[in-house]
Amino acid sequence: MTDPIYPNDDARWAAARAKDRAAEGVFYMGVHTTGVYCLASCGGRPLRKNVRFYATREDARAAGLRACLRCKPDINRETLRWGTVETTLGLALVARSDAGLRLVTLGDDVETLKADLEKRFKHARIVPDADGLAADLKAMVDLVDRPDHRPSLPIDDQGTELQKAVWAALREIPAGETVSYGDIARAIGRPSAFRAVAQACGANPLAVITPCHRVVRSDGGLSGYRWGVERKRALLAREAA
Known part of the structure; x- marks a missing residue:
């Protein structure tokens, strides 16, 4: 088992002690006193003398180990x-x-x-x-x-159908303009769902790219912003300039 980042058992053990998320799926940690195999990031704290390392889940299972219920190493991870x-x-x-x-x-x-x-x-x-x-x-x-600029970046936002509809509508708001939650609710054909729209704005995973900072209260006042109202104010000021 060779890997340029985790080339030996000492490096793999160091990654396990650090709960290194980057090591997930690169190797697996078998704990022979409990009979399980784990991800490097598992929250368990086995003793080094009880640990063996395996290149694949299949290798760990062939050694008689079962998947850890805590870290679930049998789940495919992106x-x-x-x-x-x-x-x-x-x-x-x-x-x-x-x-x-x-x-x-x-x-x-x-x-x-x-x-x-x-x-x-x-x-x-x-x-x-x-x-x-x-x-x-x-x-x-x-x-x-330049929040008025629209870079050509591929987006892979994951959410419910309503959330994705809201996020798509947000990306249609022109720079320098603001809308209310009610406006977005009407734009997606759900005029009574303004509270759900507000929640979707709060769950926006792509700051600035999906411009939820362009949504304000119906009276024109600034509403909340996950990344700070001062940042929202600054973004809107830049678009208005």
């Missing part, structure tokens, strides 16, 4: 690559699946943004790849400075 970049409104985190952008968030601290990413996607392999996402990260820097 890979999300992620990176962060400094913008004029703080840090932006970008996470991408093979199909496109899955998450874009704003914040002030890398560890907090990463923890949010891992919490949202509990069953994904989370791999840092700022170099591979360089074009996406640069696009986010440009978009924060």
Whole structure:
């Protein structure tokens, strides 16, 4: 079993102790005292002397081990690559699946943004790849400075049919204009669903790309914004300039 990042058992054990989400699916950890095999990120704390490493789930099962009920290593996991970049409104985190952008968030601290990413996607392999996402990260820097610009970025937002309808409607709002939750509800043919629309706006996974900052209260006042009302105010001011 060879891997350039986890080339030996010492490296694999270090990854297991760190609960490294990037190691999920690269190798499996067998705990022979309990008879289970786990992901490197499993919350269990076995002793090193009781652990063996396996390249595949099949190898672990062939050794007589069963899947851990805590970390569920038998579940197929997608890979999300992620990176962060400094913008004029703080840090932006970008996470991408093979199909496109899955998450874009704003914040002030890398560890907090990463923890949010891992919490949202509990069953994904989370791999840092700022170099591979360089074009996406640069696009986010440009978009924060020019939220009226529409970069050609593939999107892979996942949600309910109502959420996806709301997010699509948000992307149709022209820069420099604002709408209410009721306006969006009517635009998607659900005029009485303004509360559900508000919840969908709050669940928006793609900050700035899906411009939920363009939604305001019916009286024109700023409503909430997951990434901070000051950021919302700044984005709207830039679009109005």
